[in-house]
Amino acid sequence: MLKRIQSSKSKKITIFFEEKQIAAYEGESVAAALLCSGVKHIRTAPVSGTSRAPYCWMGVCFECLLEIDGQPNLQSCLIPVQEGMKIRRHALNDGDSA
Amino acid sequence: MNTADILVIGGGVIGAAVAYGLTERGAQVTLLDQGGSAPNASRGNFGLVWVQGKGLGMPRYAQWTLEAAQTWPKFSADLLEETGIDVDYQQPGGFEVCLGEEEFSLRKAELEQLRQETANCVANSVGIDKCEMLNSRNMQELIPEMRLGDFVSGASFSTLDGHLNPLLLLSALTAAIKKSGTSYYPDQQVESISFRNDCFDVQTTTERFSAKKVVLACGLGIKTLASQIGLEIPIHPQRGQILVTERTLPLLAQPFVTLRQTVEGSFMIGASHEDVGLDCGTTLDEIRRLARHAVQVFPELSKLQMVRCWGALRILTPDSKPIYVESENCPGAFVVTSHSGITLAPLHASRISHWIAEGTTPEGFEQFHSRRFDA
Amino acid sequence: MKQIYDLVIIGAGAAGMAAALEAKKYQISVLVLDEQSEVGGQIYRSVRTTQNLRPETYELLGADYQHGQTLENAFRKAGIEFLSGAAVWQVDPDRAVHFLRNGKSLQVGVRRLLVATGAMERPVPIPGWTLPGVMGAAAADVLLKSSGAVPSGRVVLSGSGPLLWLAASRLVEAEVEILAILETINFSSYLKALPYLPQALRAVEYLLKGLRLKRQVSRAGIPVFSGIQNLRAEGTQRLETVCFTHRGQSRKFELETLLLHEGIVPNTQLTRQLGCEHSWNKLQRYWHPLLDEWGNTSVEGVAVAGDGGIVAGALTAEASGHLAALEIACQLGAITKNQRDSASKSYRKAIRHHQAVRPFLEHLYPPNPETLVPPDDATLVCRCEEVSAAQIRQAVEWGALDLSQMKAFTRCGMGPCQGRMCALTVAEIVANTQGKSAQEVGFFRGRPPLKPITLGQLAGIAEC
Numbered sequence: 001m002l003k004r005i006q007s008s009k010s011k012k013i014t015i016f017f018e019e020k021q022i023a024a025y026e027g028e029s030v031a032a033a034l035l036c037s038g039v040k041h042i043r044t045a046p047v048s049g050t051s052r053a054p055y056c057w058m059g060v061c062f063e064c065l066l067e068i069d070g071q072p073n074l075q076s077c078l079i080p081v082q083e084g085m086k087i088r089r090h091a092l093n094d095g096d097s098a
Numbered sequence: 099m100n101t102a103d104i105l106v107i108g109g110g111v112i113g114a115a116v117a118y119g120l121t122e123r124g125a126q127v128t129l130l131d132q133g134g135s136a137p138n139a140s141r142g143n144f145g146l147v148w149v150q151g152k153g154l155g156m157p158r159y160a161q162w163t164l165e166a167a168q169t170w171p172k173f174s175a176d177l178l179e180e181t182g183i184d185v186d187y188q189q190p191g192g193f194e195v196c197l198g199e200e201e202f203s204l205r206k207a208e209l210e211q212l213r214q215e216t217a218n219c220v221a222n223s224v225g226i227d228k229c230e231m232l233n234s235r236n237m238q239e240l241i242p243e244m245r246l247g248d249f250v251s252g253a254s255f256s257t258l259d260g261h262l263n264p265l266l267l268l269s270a271l272t273a274a275i276k277k278s279g280t281s282y283y284p285d286q287q288v289e290s291i292s293f294r295n296d297c298f299d300v301q302t303t304t305e306r307f308s309a310k311k312v313v314l315a316c317g318l319g320i321k322t323l324a325s326q327i328g329l330e331i332p333i334h335p336q337r338g339q340i341l342v343t344e345r346t347l348p349l350l351a352q353p354f355v356t357l358r359q360t361v362e363g364s365f366m367i368g369a370s371h372e373d374v375g376l377d378c379g380t381t382l383d384e385i386r387r388l389a390r391h392a393v394q395v396f397p398e399l400s401k402l403q404m405v406r407c408w409g410a411l412r413i414l415t416p417d418s419k420p421i422y423v424e425s426e427n428c429p430g431a432f433v434v435t436s437h438s439g440i441t442l443a444p445l446h447a448s449r450i451s452h453w454i455a456e457g458t459t460p461e462g463f464e465q466f467h468s469r470r471f472d473a
Numbered sequence: 474m475k476q477i478y479d480l481v482i483i484g485a486g487a488a489g490m491a492a493a494l495e496a497k498k499y500q501i502s503v504l505v506l507d508e509q510s511e512v513g514g515q516i517y518r519s520v521r522t523t524q525n526l527r528p529e530t531y532e533l534l535g536a537d538y539q540h541g542q543t544l545e546n547a548f549r550k551a552g553i554e555f556l557s558g559a560a561v562w563q564v565d566p567d568r569a570v571h572f573l574r575n576g577k578s579l580q581v582g583v584r585r586l587l588v589a590t591g592a593m594e595r596p597v598p599i600p601g602w603t604l605p606g607v608m609g610a611a612a613a614d615v616l617l618k619s620s621g622a623v624p625s626g627r628v629v630l631s632g633s634g635p636l637l638w639l640a641a642s643r644l645v646e647a648e649v650e651i652l653a654i655l656e657t658i659n660f661s662s663y664l665k666a667l668p669y670l671p672q673a674l675r676a677v678e679y680l681l682k683g684l685r686l687k688r689q690v691s692r693a694g695i696p697v698f699s700g701i702q703n704l705r706a707e708g709t710q711r712l713e714t715v716c717f718t719h720r721g722q723s724r725k726f727e728l729e730t731l732l733l734h735e736g737i738v739p740n741t742q743l744t745r746q747l748g749c750e751h752s753w754n755k756l757q758r759y760w761h762p763l764l765d766e767w768g769n770t771s772v773e774g775v776a777v778a779g780d781g782g783i784v785a786g787a788l789t790a791e792a793s794g795h796l797a798a799l800e801i802a803c804q805l806g807a808i809t810k811n812q813r814d815s816a817s818k819s820y821r822k823a824i825r826h827h828q829a830v831r832p833f834l835e836h837l838y839p840p841n842p843e844t845l846v847p848p849d850d851a852t853l854v855c856r857c858e859e860v861s862a863a864q865i866r867q868a869v870e871w872g873a874l875d876l877s878q879m880k881a882f883t884r885c886g887m888g889p890c891q892g893r894m895c896a897l898t899v900a901e902i903v904a905n906t907q908g909k910s911a912q913e914v915g916f917f918r919g920r921p922p923l924k925p926i927t928l929g930q931l932a933g934i935a936e937c
Contacts, residue, residue, distance in 0.1 A: 010621075
């Protein structure tokens with residue numbers, strides 16, 4: 001869904017999404033890293049269960065909520081990736097993976 | 099000038115239920131509501147349909163509450179059929195949780211007293227028999243999906259208790275009223291009532307209404323209006339703060355007095371009691387106390403997010419029980435007020451509207467008269 | 474015992490940084506809080522990280538963005554106390570500011586509060602806008618700044634306003650495949666804006682920039698469809714098609730990403746909750762806190778700087794930050810009124826200059842009527858609770874005539890975004906259905922928390 005512009009200085013790191021290893025680059029947000037890696041949606045809507053991805057990218061729409069390192073409901077478009085981060089969708093938002 | 103058989107003042111859950119019942123009886127009803135700025139107790143409500151423990155000191159009220167709970171299944175089915183709105187009424191039984199041994203023994207004694215007071219009343223003995231004290235282990239067995247906190251000593255549990263979505267109840271009642279062709283004015287602030295030639299003349303900020311009968315069901319607003327028709331109604335506001343969490347998986351079927359999970363999956367946590375006048379605000383101290391209580395009862399709630407909190411006003415009489423009264427000076431003027439507007443909605447739509455429409459006072463109703471507060 | 478600051482600034486964008494720099498000159502104790510991981514706000518989002526780690530993107534974003542680096546640099550060198558990742562969830566009436574940081578709720582006391590929480594992109598509800606692949610155009614620009622990422626595959630932009638063209642030109646430079654730009658304004662907007670052109674010429678650089686952006690897009694051979702209507706996004710799991718009407722003809726594109734934009738609006742969540750008076754911008758149809766010439770709100774001790782007050786762009790925001798800080802320094806007795814007034818002159822002059830272009834832009838780019846009141850009943854207005862335009866209209870029929878009633882009837886505004894995404898639309902629909910103006914209908918009552926907080930975090934707050 002997204003692609004990265006060439007960035008010559010940012011270091012490649014590894015994060016985990018739903019137990020799967022994913023390559024990310026330091027300095028990018030968790031939501032962006034996932035959507036650059038072929039993940040097709042970030043959460044599922046609690047009411048209808050439909051797929052959602054960030055709309056606003058600035059912390060307003062809450063479509064980017066994920067569990068990061070055990071902490072639920074974080075706005076993943078505001079949080080930069082870090083080596084070894086473990087990221088999951090919420091229990092209620094399981095839906096199909098990737 | 100707008101005319102009606104019966105004018106109901108107050109479009110909250112009490113006024114709407116009465117108007118709905120009156121309409122069903124074929125009366126030509128006009129319903130006036132004050133609109134959004136009003137401190138509307140129905141909108142801030144917690145949503146319990148509650149029987150256990152109610153009626154201490156007034157057996158007629160215990161019986162009344164019990165009858166309401168028994169009428170609820172049919173009432174919600176009727177609303178669904180008429181409006182297509184499911185108010186999410188469920189009756190899985192409810193807990194009043196006790197933290198620590200002292201609370202447990204106090205609660206036990208309270209229920210014992212109620213049992214004795216209502217011993218002579220057939221209907222009540224059914225009600226009270228459905229309520230029992232459970233220790234924490236027995237309680238835990240009824241709640242398989244969540245682990246009770248260590249400090250929980252037990253609870254009183256009644257199979258009669260239930261809960262619903264109060265906002266949906268209000269919309270269902272309003273929808274049914276509108277559908278039946280009742281004149282509904284959503285933004286009328288009533289300023290005065292006068293009684294002349296067996297007729298009531300009601301002046302709002304923008305219009306005049308005339309009716310043969312008038313029902314005051316407008317919460318705190320009752321106080322001033324009732325005095326204009328010769329009734330003294332001693333009611334006062336009490337603030338309750340409520341917080342609500344994000345949605346999660348269905349974990350808890352039974353409502354507690356202080357917390358419940360809604361059909362949508364969010365937890366509501368409430369039950370604060372403060373005398374702060376008309377202030378509907380929230381305070382950090384109370385919200386924190388509610389959160390601590392919730393986490394004490396169910397430690398796993400600590401990871402759920404609060405998405406919203408609010409304060410709402412309960413309308414209380416001095417003994418917290420309803421007032422149902424017809425004015426003697428101005429016959430045809432009725433006051434209906436209770437802080438249990440949700441629980442009692444089916445009776446407000448049936449017994450109370452029958453009383454208003456037909457003028458026949460139900461048995462034992464003198465107990466609900468406001469003169470019980472005359473010193 | 475909680476620490477007490479003379480001044481707490483919420484938001485480290487252009488206005489917040491400038492205000493902190495100004496206040497620092499007068500030995501006022503200042504704390505700046507921002508929910509993001511670094512300073513910059515949205516205009517200068519992640520400017521330091523971009524410069525250090527993504528030099529190619531930094532280059533692409535151009536001089537306007539790079540100006541943020543000057544601010545960031547000065548801010549860092551001044552040694553201003555700054556907490557990133559700090560989401561303010563509550564401000565008490567006695568001025569305790571509560572914020573979440575690293576999973577804990579912390580609090581500080583404050584004598585003067587400066588709200589510099591900026592603006593957000595106006596949500597553009599159309600059928601299908603909740604599909605992955607549909608997002609804001611300014612959002613795409615923020616994404617580029619914050620993560621150096623752009624949409625992959627085919628893109629269509631739709632809407633109106635300067636930021637639509639800015640986003641488009643940056644995507645062109647990033648070699649994104651843009652199929653078309655759909656403009657929701659038509660020729661009559663130009664006529665309405667024309668009388669304001671002479672005034673706008675005083676800040677001619679804005680007009681020239683606008684022309685440059687449009688030229689860049691047209692040189693890339695991207696078709697522009699003006700005056701489009703009935704925009705809708707379609708797809709099953711994600712966006713597949715965008716459909717619209719142009720000159721009476723139905724058209725569609727198959728695509729991967731649709732970027733929507735109808736201007737930006739102030740974030741009023743915090744000023745609402747603080748009980749500040751707000752007024753209504755009739756042209757741009759948004760609420761903003763009522764401010765005096767120094768940024769003071771109607772609530773004593775609370776000021777606003779930047780786009781959270783009135784949407785006027787980064788350079789105005791920066792100058793307004795200086796003004797607010799000067800006033801606060803004066804209120805705290807750190808400088809005299811004369812000092813305040815003479816120091817303020819250059820900032821006022823700057824603001825006058827930058828604002829010259831606003832009437833022209835505001836008349837040229839009013840929000841699309843179809844955005845204000847979505848004509849298609851199926852449009853989801855509240856994304857969180859999934860409340861459709863039809864449900865809002867139905868609830869008006871049932872007597873929900875204001876926003877608290879509407880919330881009670883439909884649950885709109887009760888999800889995690891707390892009404893940020895739906896409040897304006899709900900008000901417009903309620904107003905439209907009754908033949909009123911959205912101004913009369915009002916806004917959701919601000920209730921805590923400003924940001925969701927867990928019960929555990931709440932329970933863990935120490936008494937003070």
